[in-house]
Amino acid sequence: MADEIYERDGDLFIPGKWAGGPWSADFQHGGPIAGLFAQTAETAASENDLQLVRLTTELFRTVPIAPLALETRYVRRGYRIAGLEMNLRLPDETDVMCRATALLMRSTPGASPGWKTAEQRPPDPGGLDPAKFVPEEFSKHLPHGFHLSVRACVGSDDHGGYAWLATPLDIVAGIPATSLQRFAALSDISFGMSTRLRHLLEPEARPLQPMINADSTLYWERLPVGEWLGLRSLLLADRAGIGVSDVALYDVEGRFGRCLQAEMLNPRPRYA
Numbered sequence: 489m490a491d492e493i494y495e496r497d498g499d500l501f502i503p504g505k506w507a508g509g510p511w512s513a514d515f516q517h518g519g520p521i522a523g524l525f526a527q528t529a530e531t532a533a534s535e536n537d538l539q540l541v542r543l544t545t546e547l548f549r550t551v552p553i554a555p556l557a558l559e560t561r562y563v564r565r566g567y568r569i570a571g572l573e574m575n576l577r578l579p580d581e582t583d584v585m586c587r588a589t590a591l592l593m594r595s596t597p598g599a600s601p602g603w604k605t606a607e608q609r610p611p612d613p614g615g616l617d618p619a620k621f622v623p624e625e626f627s628k629h630l631p632h633g634f635h636l637s638v639r640a641c642v643g644s645d646d647h648g649g650y651a652w653l654a655t656p657l658d659i660v661a662g663i664p665a666t667s668l669q670r671f672a673a674l675s676d677i678s679f680g681m682s683t684r685l686r687h688l689l690e691p692e693a694r695p696l697q698p699m700i701n702a703d704s705t706l707y708w709e710r711l712p713v714g715e716w717l718g719l720r721s722l723l724l725a726d727r728a729g730i731g732v733s734d735v736a737l738y739d740v741e742g743r744f745g746r747c748l749q750a751e752m753l754n755p756r757p758r759y760a
Contacts, residue, residue: 491656491657491658491661492504492506492657492658492659492660492661492662493506493507493520493523493524493634493657493658493659493660493673494507494520494524494659494660494661495660495661496660496661496662497555499557499558500555500556500557500579501524501555501556501558501660502555503516503520503553503554503555503556505632505633506520506632506633506634506637506657507520507553507633507634508553508631508632508633508634509631509633509634509635510622510630510631510633510635512550512631513553513631513632514552514553515550515551515552515553516550516551516552516553516633517633517634517635517676518545518547518676518701518704519634519635519673519674519675519676519677520634520659520673521545521547521551521576521586521676522543522545522588522672522673522675522676522704522706523659523665523669523670523672523673524556524558524576524659524660525543525545525574525576525586525588525590525672526540526543526659526668526669526672526673526706527659527660527663527665527666527669528558528560528572528574529543529572529574529588529590529592530666530668530669532560532562532570532572532590532592533570533590533592536565536570536592537594538569538570538592538593538594538595539592539593539594539595539708539711540590540591540592540668540708541591541592541593541707541708542590542591542705542706542707542708543588543589543590543591543672543705543706544588544589544590544703544704544705544706545586545587545588545703545704545705546586546587546588546702546703547586547701547702547703547704548584548585548586548587549583549585549586551576551585551586552578554578555578555579556576556577556578556579556585557576557577557578557579558574558575558576559574559575559576559577560572560573560574560575561573563589567594568593568594569591569592569593569594570591570592571589571590571591571592572589572590572592573587573588573589573590574587574588574589574590575587605743607736607738607742607743608647608648608720609718609738609742609743610643610645610650610651610652610718610719610720610738611643611645611650612740613641613652613654613716613718613740616641616643616652617641618639618640618641618652618654619639619640619641620636620638620639620640621635621636621638621639621640621653621677622635622636622638634655634657634673635677637655637656637657638653638654638655638674638677639653639654639655640652640653640654640681641716642681642684642685644685647720648685648720648721649685649686649720649721650685650718650719650720651681651684651685651718651719652716652717652718652719653674653677653681653716653717653719654670654674654715654716654717655670655673655674657670657673659673667711667712667713667714667715667739668708668711668712670717671712671717671737671739672706674717675704675706675717675735675737675747676701676704678704678719678733678735678737678747678749679699679701679724679733679735679749679751681719681721681735682719682721682724682733682735683724685719685721686721686724698753698754699726699731699751699752699753699754700751700752700754701733701749701750701751701752702749702750702751702752703749703750704747704748704749705747705748705749706737706745706746706747707745707746707747707748708744708745709743709744709745710744710745711744712737712739712744712745713739713740713741714739714740714741716739716740717737717738717739718737718738718739719735719736719737719738720735720736720738721733721734721735721736722734722735722736722746726751729752729753730750730751730752730753731750731751731752732748732749732750732751733747733748733749733751734746734747734748735747735748735749
């Protein structure tokens with residue numbers, strides 16, 4: 489397996505075979521886009537001695553398998569808080585295909601926690617058998633891409649369904665990906681995993697309508713660690729073709745954040 493999604497050439501990011509998505513061989517998966525934004529935002533946070541606390545990615549258009557120009561600017565750059573805006577576009581176009589905004593904040597080392605919501609961390613992934621995110625019988629019918637790099641473990645306990653996800657891919661060649669960056673990419677499929685967990689717990693339930701996320705907002709209570717991203721679905725709701733998903737995020741040390749997505753009906757997915 490190649491170990492990166494993009495190659496960098498000056499100001500351009502060149503997608504490789506792991507950038508693709510399951511809907512079409514011509515378009516990129518949303519996960520790599522989120523990972524690229526997360527890497528840019530985390531680098532900015534490090535340069536300013538701040539911590540990345542929120543990242544919102546808006547997927548305005550399908551992103552072709554083509555070189556991408558990434559533009560960044562600070563909306564605010566203060567000592568305690570900074571706001572970063574990032575835009576992705578094709579080099580010869582002015583229209584923005586995807587946009588992201590990031591909130592960077594200064595932490596206070598040594599400050600004692602004032603409160604914390606009770607959590608239900610999923611069982612340790614080390615005791616579960618990992619499998620491909622896309623079953624073998626389906627993967628042979630799909631275009632190559634990020635979705636085929638994902639390993640998954642799913643199960644249920646007294647608190648409901650859970651999943652663990654992992655990918656070995658770096659976002660950009662030559663830059664080892666952090667847990668935050670990989671988890672940002674994996675979080676794009678949190679709604680898809682939530683529907684799978686619903687089927688696991690309620691096999692007789694009416695199948696959910698085919699939907700895709702138009703955005704994704706990640707909140708980090710702390711920086712995540714390790715290889716495995718844990719998920720527990722908090723909310724799945726839709727009406728008139730518009731839905732919302734709310735998923736709690738875990739690593740091997742416990743809860744570290746959450747992912748919220750706005751979903752829209754996608755009745756006719758396009759395959760290659």
